[in-house]
Amino acid sequence: MATQGHAAAANGHDAHGHGDHHELSFVQKYIFPLDHKIIGMQYLFTGILMGVIGALMSYAFRMQMAFPGKAVPPFGLITPEFYNSMVTNHGSIMIFWFAMPVLIAAFGNFLIPLMIGCDDMVFPRVNRLSYQIFLLSAIVLIASMFVPGGGFGGAWTSYPPLSASSVYNQTPYGAPMWLFAVALEFVAFLLGGINFITTLMNSRAPGMKMYNIPIVIWMIIIASILFMASVGPLIAGAVMLLFDQTIGTGFFDPVRGGDPVLWQHLFWFFGHPEVYVVLLPAMGIVAEVLPVFARKKLFAYKTVLWTAIATGVLSFVVWAHHQFVAGIDPRMANIFTVTTLLISVPVTEMLFVYIGTLYGASIQLTTPMLFAIAFIAEFLIGGVTGIFLGASGSDIYFHDTYFVLAHFHYTFIPIAVIAVFAGIYYWFPKMFGRFMNDFWGKVHFWGTAIPFNGIFLPLFYTGAAGDHRRSFDLLNFPELRQPNLIFARQFATISLLVMLGFQVIFFINFFYCMFRGRKAGANPWNANTLEWVAPSPPPHGNFAELPNCHRGPYEYSVPGRESDYWPQNEPAT
Template identity: 70%
Template structure:
């Protein structure tokens, strides 16, 4: 046996020391609420994210119904006033990005998967991890509490541009607007702590033998996303402090009368806001890479290229932010520069899509539910990416800016990221997470019941956007140009499709919670996958690998290797004769 085998033996010993904790029976609070176990913290993030998604879904239901049937009493909500409408739009955007996409894609999946996939027993800082979730939970509670203060929840849109966001005589939600900033800032703190933990863990605590290229793509992507988040959020933290001061202490950081500048906020916000798109995109891309290799039974095509491409995307994403400000009075020469950088960033992203299609080519594809989601991600995200080209070109953007075209483009990127990829991840790792199997038929019903209505919502919105429909309008009846033939019909169609989409989520929730307790028991490696999490039992106990922490002998994507009888070759299986 080689020297690595000795290292393995040593780590086996340690592996038995570490999970000693699982011999005593922790109480309910210690196990579910005060746990330092990365898997439990991942679940805390997951379930909090799912609960917040219900809020995000309910708010969009209420304000879309107001758009389709203005002035009507909405079943389950009542009449939507103009103030309500602003608060609902703002809350939908904020919640879906900061309290659904971020916690589920990065925090929940990162926490759950990273230690398992790199073959160690926990994060390097378990208590910091717990603190990160607790701060996140407080941030969610602060945001929800803003519904119950005088004036109600913040109504200045999720981008929170001053002066609308900085002066309560404009947004009419004085307390709510400060609570909003505080909640967002707290959430950033939570993710900074979590991100430092992720990056440090992957850098220092990989299984013996696991070189950087042996780290699965999804882990790479979550780490890159964490670094991207860390490198971009700082200016917005500073901006959040300035905004709170402007709101409450009469400073004028964003007030030209006092020597400030409202566009400063747009710079600070989008310097974070655009890399943020890639902060959530990269983990989604990583999930899709894992799922399509497993269900194509084929090596990931150009694995190193994907990683280098992701790094390139991360770097370029810092030079595109001003494409959100083409109509904010920026110098046209600067607009040209940002048009070019924006078009450039579509190249590496498109490259990733090609790599995934290259992986599918010649594979023996298995159309399981996670695979359907992964394929849908590629198709739908592609539409989102292509429509982005129109908006990146400054000339076209001047027409499209703040129309439903932008909104539809944005949702064609974000819905695949925050929902389609997440459903791929949940259906793929569910057997590992809960030790039980989801129902495939229900899974496919949910899949089609989500993807078809999704397109039925946003294709009409593209059409409306091209016809000049401005976003964030409470009641289109006041705008004759927006009430031309067929336009209201498209709005009604989109809204009814939304209701159908929301209804089909019940299928998912039933399948999820029923299977969690009553589903057929899952084996340790139901998909015959290579990565290390499948070497642990389903569900993994405290300490993850009861037979000792694994050693890694090869990359994560050795499927259909010609020298092997089985079509997969797990990373931790020692080569024969070694």
């Protein structure tokens, strides 16, 4: 332990060293673990479970949209209050309890120590605390849907004055509990992010310079820094909103001198960087998968890194494009239009780099590679439709229509679903020592990618025709009763059912292959990065002998070498 030169020893974690660790009991190993891999698994399973809950919620309100007034099988007749609560909690869960824990916390915890070649996080106990607080926050959120008055129904953006008083939102317990859950969740990710950044700075393998760090690690770290810098204003706003709800202050009440638009600024100052907090790790996962199955060096490593940093910096000056119709000064709207359109430049550059990696490569279309390529294609649609919303003129028409909804689902589903599946299929052999079934993986891929377009392409159309997002029953509006619009809504809902059905294949494949899958060796994909040096699955302490780093992570098909890959830990000559 003393030879590893980082502070894990100072925290009393395994002071006797990893070499001679004794067997831990089940509770120590899986319920209260200090091991970063097990904590990553806990985040992964909790996040996926919350994702399933969020997906079932989308089933409830999509059925209401397509067949209004009909009973929905397990839920019965959907009331407006229940509908609002489902929409709100679907949004909150998918972003805070599914995308963030899976993309940042699960992959971050599992990958950072393995890919930078150390034995654990710098602060393992803080890491454990982070998961426990996260679990508590998830329990509080789920519980908030079963209290008198029902779950909070003011949308995940929680705009006052609707959210600020139970007189308006009719959820005297649901609204404060929702805020409290969100606040707890932020504390969990603060602790996690502090750990990630410190570990990357102080525990890298000897020889791993800044440009030798794999892109996915960089992305998770940049995302953590973005999160740290943007979450402060939202915490301040959340505390003020909680005081408005519980002790009756008037921060966001215009009658008593407050300002409701202030909340929108505080929320979106966090909310927009948050988009990039989840985007960047997804971009990173794709950057790991592409070179391995293209058998080619990642095109322009430094460009990816610096454009990611540029994206992060720019993401702090775009937030007011969410308030073009909230009554902000039109001159300010012009400025934010320019910055919003500007941020598409670095993101596009990253996509170009990925396409450049595929150019002239010998591509192996395995399941993770299919998901990675689908990410590029689908995210492009999400990005291009964002241009219309970033321009303040067209946004006045599109604001709060299904066009907006389809746009951000075209960004979030590639991020939180498609890239996550790419990551799971790719690192599954490292996590559990076995392969997932490739045939059923491909069935799952097509069953996810095609219905996904089937859900959201029609919604662009209905949104442009005037379907409003925050409406319980669109048939109340005579203009929206046209048969083609009704058909488009029903088509989207049926596509959702198909997509949800195909996820069953994924879960069967996942749990069956966890125990019965084909065995994988330490480096089944012939990849370069350091996590493939460790045995699969890595034992407590990760590496038999901690590796040194000798080169960058993407040296594939180097001319003059016999094998087409060159692991980072292999000395030259």
